[in-house]
Every structure is written in structure tokens, then in C-alpha cells.
Amino acid sequence: MSTVTVAAPGAEQIPSSRAEQDPGKVARGEPLRYLEGVPVYGWGQAPPYLRTKTQLAAARLNVTEEQEKAPLAYVRTRDYGDVPLHDPAAAVKMRPLPSSTKAKMVARRTCSECGKVRKVVLRGPCSVCRERAEEERQRLLARTCAGCDTVRERPYPREHRRCQGCRAEQLEKKRARVEAWLVEVTVCAGEGCTKRRGSKKAARAWLRERDWLLCPERTDLPDPSWYWPDWARRCPPCKQAYDAEQERRQAENQARYEREERERREAEARAAEERCRWAAAALVDPGVVVLDSETTGLDEDARVVELAVLNSRGEVLLDTLLDPGVPVPDDAAEIHGITSAALVGAPTFSDVLVQLTGLLDGKRCLIYNRGYDVGRLRHELTLHYLDGAAREAAAEAEAAGTVPEDVRERALVWARKQAAAWLDVMTFEDVMIPYSDWVGDWSEYWGNNRWQPLDGGHRAAEDCRAVLRCLESMGRAYADEYAMAAAGPAARARGRTDGATEADDRRSKPR
Template sequence: MSSTTAAAEVPASRTEADPERVARAEPCGHVGEVSVYGWGQAPPYLRTQTQLGGERLKLADGQQPLAYLRTRDYGDVPLYDLAGAVKMKPLGSKTKAAMRRRRTCPQCGKVRTYVVRRQCDVCNRRAQQARERKQARTCWDCRKVFPRPLPKEHHRCGGCRRKQLAELRRKAAEWVERVTVCAGEECSVKLVTKKEARAHQRQQSLHWGSWSRAAHWPLRCPPCTETEDRRQADQRARREQEERERQEAERQAARARVRWAAEALVDPDVVVLDTETTGLHGTARIVEIAVLSSSGEVLLDTLVDPSGPIPAEASQLHGITTEMVAGAPAFSRVLPDLERVLEGKRCLIYNDVYDLGRLRHELTLHHLDHAARASASTTTAGAGAVAEEVREQALAAARTRAAAWVDALHVEDVMGPYSDWVGDWNDYWGNNEWQALRGGHRAAGDCRAVLDCLRAMKRSGEHEGGEGDLDEGEAL
């Protein structure tokens, strides 16, 4: 409020301003023409709406804030004149009873000034004190509760304390025996007297058996020290030799990977295969298959009709939609061409486990379809049990033929060697991270990306001088 307003409210008989209506500090800002005060600086007669409610008052119609209180969490809170507020309507008996029940402690039955959840603060303190008193009367070892508090030094009953002292004496005697004798194997040379060891033990004033030996006490006698030094030197030499052998084995494996990649790029019997499917689940169907030679020549690149719609999430990944495969050949029609380009070849696949699984699934469906057509003329529709038995036999035979077809392939995985060549180690898995194939998620593009991986591996060997025997005509 302005000083003019405050002065106008002072009675004419008084010469000084009413301290209840004078701010304790200058305003820190304004909201329009209304002053904003910091915490504890507003005139004392002003109240927030919540404070008015605590006094069973509410704002009068049209009552405007006379000031604002600036807070960190709630912004500028309006302040109102206490004298301008009106009394609230009295609460009903049911409301008062409900409020009283919420403020009544279920333990002691007393009514508090706050809402009681489980028990009031007084009962909480009493319960905590009762727990502390019980803990003071409980033995730490046998957990038996006694009528009187146990000694604070050890919190144990007489029997447990005697056991503790006996165990402490046993540990003390063992420690003295251990530090006074040479630590060498089958050596009984005395290095420190027991009297000196016990004196050092008493000086430490430790009661739980964790004594430490003096810094000037020898651990072993001179002959045992020499033996231990030789043993540690032999261990260090053995570890160094093992580390050298491990590093040499890694270098040999790296050179072998580079040599394998360089030979695959010039081998005319090498082909690269990749598939695109309707998903990553176990029954996903092939929607595209491609086979390229080691020189990049396209031997097979075709869409495949999966005999069903392609899920939207799969289409978003590789861009092949259901409309695109409409009219494309089924896998059974593509199979003869696939067998022709793979016959007698080394088949390179990036993550061969997945692609071989999809080929095995398609081959199973192919052979199962042939078996179903062959048995249709001999099995009637009414013979349910016979038909089911025939279907089970046909499925087992189809899986066997599909597995035999896949096993006959000469497949080599590229993802493992390439990931090891990149060497992105993962401490969690304890292995190198699998590298993503940057081929655009189309079958032919992924095959070209596999060839790019092989070329990168080959070039690294040439730069390091490990594959100097390769002529310039082999470099791609």
C-alpha cells in the first residue's frame, strides 16, 4: 500500500502510523499499481486466502488484493484485508464429525490439530521409544529379550559375552602364533617373540580380532624371502609370456581375417546372399532375395510373394510393400534359380543365422506343400485322425529335407569376422559389438555392403603391409 493510504487510515487522534498497517520494507516490485513484498515484509494485517480460510473467513464479493507476496514456488500470492473478509457459513454436524474422525488418532483416541494417517506424532514417539528400550534389552547374538538393559559396551547377555571373549582370546592367540612364525610354507623359524607380539596387540586396543602387525616385523625368514621372490618373478615372467602369446595370437587372427577377406574378393566361387523378410519373428516370410558374385555381378535379384500382407513396420524398414510383391513369384518358383546360382559356391552371408533360418522356413513350407498335394488323393476329408497323422509325418519330412538342403550349403558368416576386425569392444557382453550393415535394407544393396566390408578389411591389410603379396589388379 502507498504511504498516503496508510496515513489516511490512521485515526485523527493519533500522531503516529499504526504499526500493523505499515510495511516492514519497501516493495520489491508492482503488479499493475499494487505493491509486491518479499517474505515477511508485507503489512501484518494482510492475509492470504488460505490464511483467511484458517480463521473461518472468506473473501467478500468484489474484494480486491491490497498487496502481493512474492514466493519462490507459487509466484506472487495476493494478500487481502482481514477486516474486509466475511465469516464462512458454519459447518454442518456431519462435516464436523468427519473432520474430527480424520484428526482422531486410532491408537490413543485423542483429537489432534492435523490429519492423522496411522497414528499421531505422540504415539509415534512412544512407539519409537518402546522399540529403543526393547533393543537395549535384546542380546545382539542370541536375540533374547531381558528385563534390564544390557551393557552398552557389548550389548550381550552373560553367556554370549563369555562366548565372545573366548572367541576373541582364540583369535588373539592365533594372531600371535601367526605373526611370530615365518610365513613360508613348512617353515617354523621364529621371527618375533610372543611377548613382543602380545605387547603390540595390547597397544592397539582392538576388541574384534583385527590386529595389524608392526611395520618393522619381517614376514618371512631370509631363505623363504628369496624363495618367495623367485616364485613371484616366475609368475610375472609366465604372465608376460602369456600376454605376448595372446597378443601374437590376436595378430595372427587379424592377419587371417584380412587374408580371408582378400581371398574371398578374388575367388570366382564366392557369392553373397541376402534376404528381406516380413519381420524378425520365427515365422517371417521372405519378400526379396538377392545373390551377387564376388565381383559384384547380380546373379539373382527378385521380389518374392510371401502369400500374405507385409506388416507396416517391416515395410518402413526395407520399403517393400504388399502392392510391390503382388504378382511376384513365390519362393517355390525362385528356388530352382537359387539352387543354380548357389551350386558349388562359397555362400557369404552377413548374420547367417537369421538368413539361413528364413531359408529353412521357406523350404519347409515348400516341401510341405508338395507333400500335401501328393497326399490329397489318398486321404479323405472324413478321416480326421488319419489326416492329422499324415500332416505330422509330412511336416517332419519337410523339416528334414529343408535342414538337409541348408546343411549342404557352404556358408560363411561375414558379421563375426567384420565385427572382430572393427574391434568395438563391449565390456558388458565380453565381446566385440556387432556392426550394423549399411546397405539400405534391400537385398542387393546389402550384398554390395557386404562386399564393401570385405574391401575395407583387405585395404587395411595392404596399408599395414600384411598383404603385400596382393597385386594391384586385385585391389578394388
């Protein structure tokens, strides 16, 4: 901590009869600001007689409780902020430490190797002992052969740090590698070809220029595939064959790339057409319904406050508010406009479950962001079946006269199984992903198409109609085709112009 340079305590005080103030108690500068009425001085501007707690502790003085609560000033430091300053005259002397505490403090500063007491707390040997041990290790390493670990009295040569036998073996391996490399770079690299493409003398000179032969400690060699002397690696026939092979491989790679790119574009076109046909077919399918819900939030335990189901023609099959049994948060109410007061007297999810089951059973249920709405349905179903399980557990406890210990766990497991069974018999399809892929707003960050917001006003029925509008936009190119197919042969016959035939209809059908 930074300290404040002040006059030594006990200095000669100026008599009170003198008119001038004591220089040791006069601030050397104006306060920077006031903290709860106490001045905060810059560095070196506070009255010199004031001390920090650290300075008082160094003088074996303790700050009293009154001083702690009401410092006389603060000094601003770079590392510790505004540090309080106190009057040394009002501090109390520290009690002498017990001998046992002093012994413990000395033990923490005693080196475990040399036994000397240092100025700082040690965790292991002191720095002198560590440096001495490192020097000894380096001396031993210099006297140890890097090949056979033989230790001798004198250090080994610093260049290779090996005995004569290990050094001779190292040089022999280096010569063998050099000879093999010379053969590799001076013989044609063509497969099965043994023609000479350069001289070993020039290759050795090339190595010598780059210190591979001049430096005895260097045992590595350049990779011939990347570094070689300045001559061709292949003879003319081998080079011609090699270039022809490279051209052939490049042509094959180019053809494969073009084929894969063409197949990818065709697959994307087929997928785009399938999305559009799926949307057009859903609009004329009497077995299609659209579902949407409004909830109390986005958490896993959010409750449904509004539920709507429409058929593919936009007719409302179910549109009702639901009492969630919990207050609607203000942030959720600001989005969909449904407050807790508006839900007074509304039915619960259990009240409309039978009707909802009849509307969805055997139908294709389209949902914008299927994962979220199905998750809310799963939560509501779990709570519904949990209430039934609780009633059965209460009846069981009343009949047996005791309450089972795991009644809650068994009821929760049973409720979750029932909710999963209800959802498994339903067919839910997502509209958000196909519609976002149809829009094609690509995101480099996500590496996929951005999810498009649903412009429905955040009310269940209007969101369902917005889903139908998304389907109409996607399936506009095939709307007439699927509408005629759904109307039947009689309607198609009435729709023909005079003199048209079925062959004309087949020719005019989009492909």
C-alpha cells in the same frame, strides 16, 4: 494441497448502490495467463472469496456439476499445478453421512491396542502404542544376558550386557586370543622357525595404545598379516629365503605372462591369416555363391521383396523382385527404393523357390549378416510350406466332412519342420564377422570389433557385389597364390619366366 487464504463466507456485503467494488471479490494481482478464457492467478493473487474443492469440502460444501465444468479462476500451486477456484455461494451443502459410514470411519481411526480414536487412519497400533512397545522391548533387552539369555530384575552393564559367568568366559576367551596373537607377532613368521623377533611387553603396549586392551567391550584383534608392532616379522635368514621365494614367484609369473601374451599374439596372427586365406579361397572357389535380400522391415515377420544370388566371379545367377503379399512400409521403401507399385506382377517366393534351391544346393552360400537373411528365408519357407499344409488340411476336411480342431497348430508345426529341414541341408557362412575383425575397429563399449556397414546401396545384387569387394580386400595378400592354385599346373607352368623351375615357385610362395 496448498490452500488460498480468503475472507470467511457470510461476511458483510457492500450494497450494490455503492460505487466501489467489494474488496473480497477483487483480485489482488494481475493474472499470469488465461486457460480457455479463465484467468490463472499466482499464489495469493486470486479474489479472496473463491475456494478450492478441498476448502469447500472442509466447509461441508459440494461443487455443482456446472461449477465443475466452468471454474471462475485458477490458482497456480507448486505441487498440484493450476487448481480451479469456485464460488462458495453457488455450492450446495453436503448431505449428512449415514451412521454406518461414520462408524466405519471411526473404526479405521481406532487403535487396536489402546482403543483410542486418533486423527488419522491407522494400520495397526497407534504411534503412542508403538513407542511404548519399543521402550518395553529395549528395557527387556537391557535385562537379558547376551550370552545365556538370562533375564533379571536390574539391567546388565551396558558395556558388555552379560552376567558374571558369561562375562568371565568372554574375558577368558579374550585373554586366550591376546596370548595367541602375542605369540604370533613376537615369533618369526618363517615356516618352522621359532626365533623371537620382539617382546610381548612391547606388543601389549602397542595394543594398549590402540584401545584393544583398554576398552573392555572390544574383543576383536588386529590381523597380524596387516597390523603388527614396528619390528620385522622374520629373522634375517627367513627374510632372505622369503625374498628369494618372492623373486622366484615373480619371475615365474612374469615368464608365464610373457608366454601367454606371445601365444595370444601368435593365435591372433594365425586367425588373421586364416581369415585372409578364407576370403582369397572363396573368390576362386566355383562352389561359392553370395546371397542377399531386401525386406519390408526388420521385424520377425518382415517379408522378402528382392532376392539376388551371384557366384564368386560376380556373375548374376538370380536377381528378382518378389511380391510379399503385403504393402511395403514407407520407411523401408526409403532405404532400398522398392515400393509396392514396383512389385505389381512380380513373382512370389514360392515361384522362385525351386530355382533358389538348385542354386544353393551343394554350394557354400556367403551372406553378410547371416543371422538376419537366414531368418528371413526361414520365415518365407514357413509361409510357403504353411500354404501347402493348409491345402492338405482342406482336402482332408473335405474327405472327412469335419474340420479337425488343431488343424492350424499341426500345419504350423509341419511347416516349421519343413523349413528347418530345407535350411539344414544348405551351407551358410557369414562374411560380416570376419570382415569386421579384419577391419579391427575396436569398441570399448561392446568389448569387440564394431560391425562394419555394407556399402552396396541397399539393393540385393549390389550388396552381393559389395560382399565380393570385401572378400577381395581381405584376401588381396593371397589372391595370386589361390588364383594360380585354382588355374592348375599348366597355367602355373605358362606363368613362369624363362629358365624358372618348380623349386623357384616353391621358394617364391608366401609363407
